[in-house]
Amino acid sequence: MKIHYEWTREDFFAQHDHCIFNQPRNVKGFLTLRWIGSILAVYYQGVQPWVEGRLTVGSVGIGVLVVGFFWVGLPWIYAMNNRLILLLGLKQCGQALLGSFEAELKKDGVRIRSASNEVLIKWESIEKVEENEEYIFLFTRKNAAQALPKRAFGSRDEVQEFLRVVRK
Numbered sequence: 001m002k003i004h005y006e007w008t009r010e011d012f013f014a015q016h017d018h019c020i021f022n023q024p025r026n027v028k029g030f031l032t033l034r035w036i037g038s039i040l041a042v043y044y045q046g047v048q049p050w051v052e053g054r055l056t057v058g059s060v061g062i063g064v065l066v067v068g069f070f071w072v073g074l075p076w077i078y079a080m081n082n083r084l085i086l087l088l089g090l091k092q093c094g095q096a097l098l099g100s101f102e103a104e105l106k107k108d109g110v111r112i113r114s115a116s117n118e119v120l121i122k123w124e125s126i127e128k129v130e131e132n133e134e135y136i137f138l139f140t141r142k143n144a145a146q147a148l149p150k151r152a153f154g155s156r157d158e159v160q161e162f163l164r165v166v167r168k
Contacts, residue, residue, distance in 0.1 A: 001162060002104040005152035007114075009098060011135075015147035018130075018137060034070045041066035103148055105165055110138065112146060121146060129167050138166065 045063030049055040102113045109122040121138055128139040136159070137145040153159045 001158070001165075002102060003148070003152040003158075003162075004100070004102050005149050007098050007101050007149075011147065011149060012098065014135060015137070015145065018132065018135065018147070019145050033074065037070035037074075038067045041070070103152070105162070110146075110166065119146075123166075123168075126166060129163065131163065136163065136166075 041063050045059045045066065046055070049059045099114060104111045104113075106120070109120050109125075112119050112121065121140060125140050126138050127141070130137040130139065130145070131150075134151070135147045135149055137147050139145040148162075150159050153162065
């Protein structure tokens with residue numbers, strides 16, 4: 001089976017985000033940071049002022065804003081910081097990372113070829129296979145995966161056949 005696809009900047013970011021935000025270690029770290037930050041915000045903006053008799057609507061409002069930052073703002077800032085780093089990397093070596101690609105199932109693994117590079121991901125080096133609505137991810141390390149867009153396949157049956165072979 002052979003597929004052809006165009007790898008875009010959006011694909012590059014989606015691959016990176018999946019690798020970073022879906023790994024158990026990173027998920028645990030974000031949750032820990034969110035809970036600790038939220039507990040500290042509630043204590044210093046709510047509990048402590050209440051015990052000292054100086055609780056105000058303003059201190060509660062600040063506490064709510066800080067908790068919101070830890071649950072919404074912090075992951076967004078982390079993602080944007082990584083996007084800036086990735087954009088700099090793309091600017092330096094964009095021709096090798098974006099463009100036309102071809103992936104082919106071979107006897108010894110999955111061969112991925114572009115105009116400037118060719119890689120063979122051997123079957124034994126694939127640690128895990130994941131998928132979402134748009135991509136198939138072939139993990140060769142905990143945080144490193146090669147993503148293949150599902151749009152490159154002719155049908156859902158081809159996607160399922162590909163997944164069946166790589167998951168063997």
